[in-house]
Amino acid sequence: MGAHAGLVPKIPDVASGGIEALVFDVFGTLVDWRASLIEDLTAFGRERGLATDWAAFVDLWRGMYVPSMDRVRRRERPWTSLDVLHRESFDALADQFNIAGGLDENARRWCVDRWHRLRPWPDTVAGLTRLRTRYILGTLSNGGMRLLTDLAKGAPLPMDVIFSAELFRHYKPDPEVYRGAVALLATLPERVMLVAAHPGDLKAAASTGLRTGFIARPHEHGPTQSNNPLAMPEFDLAVRDLGELADRLGA
């Protein structure tokens, strides 16, 4: 502890401009949901003798994600957790793929629970470990608190705090989610950076005053996805992986 100059107020000082916390989108940004789910469900199907196109199943499952949340966002139904939305979508797809008869309650739970057990991208753990030495790291995801806690524990995702849409009963990109995380961090929006692979998420965060870090995940939707993600000057940073983010943020 120094003299007066050493008394750095750790409670945020409005006069200074630094980033205190990084909050991360999770599905696609930190974990490879597609490869994880295809691997788990393919192994499951093989054991159960359920021959189906699991890659197609997973892509359609993910495709139902945004529409199912949008019904909640438009208040067409009350707050519903992502686990329940995933289960509803799974059940509908099981009918569509003609495999419903082979799936009892335990099996359906196990399949939906795969979203709690996704694996990280190769750069995720090392990058978060570096960033965590300098910043508060949090999730900021539409997954529920238990889903994110399981995922962070298992992957593992080195995190200091778990923030979920569930805390605010709003799904991203509703502004309540970004504002809610900033409020729980007891700081200013410009002290917080959202890191995400999805421009819509980042644009919504920027609209509520957060800083934005885009990370390219060119294979989130599989090997045939194509984009040119680093040509995104509207964000504060655009990086290829979390190692580059740590470089750019001095961690």
Next chain:
Amino acid sequence: MGAHAGLVPKIPDVASGGIEALVFDVFGTLVDWRASLIEDLTAFGRERGLATDWAAFVDLWRGMYVPSMDRVRRRERPWTSLDVLHRESFDALADQFNIAGGLDENARRWCVDRWHRLRPWPDTVAGLTRLRTRYILGTLSNGGMRLLTDLAKGAPLPMDVIFSAELFRHYKPDPEVYRGAVALLATLPERVMLVAAHPGDLKAAASTGLRTGFIARPHEHGPTQSNNPLAMPEFDLAVRDLGELADRLGA
């Protein structure tokens, strides 16, 4: 992954009775608030030339904690964060100790922020590290989300998730806090154990259906404190430290 028997539903199975998560009281249970604050404020006072009895100051500061929260719990004032309650108590004590003139805004912030920087008991980090291999670990404290995040990051307290009274806008021992944590864990109350050094906290948790683990902290209030804490048959477990808790819980 095994055959049917291997498909353990990770989403809680109501039929099974195991503990999934341990949630911890923090002040006194995991960290030695008294010794930490006395050490920091004594060093601060020495630098500032503020000669006062800092041990007495700290004991009175802590003494104002429960009454200040009780006014919020009785709805005599709207929800107020613990940082604000700590600041109000600090300012009142600064007047009482005749040191207010030597304390500018930055100094007061620094002193109040000491609650974000408390040090763990000697057994805390090793005990949590063991327990974390088997259980989800969370805080469940009246400290705010930022306070607990700072504290867990700095001490460090190996945690999977941060739960604060702030999320529920109720202070312990209001039942909403215990119920709220169970709901965010998406499980049953009997799958969660509160670990705390304070019987009142544990009794309130038990009333809402949680399991309870008492941990003796005979020096929380200083070397002269006396109690016989292990003679508490009303709790599921009573242990001397977190190492013994890990032994008892098979971690």
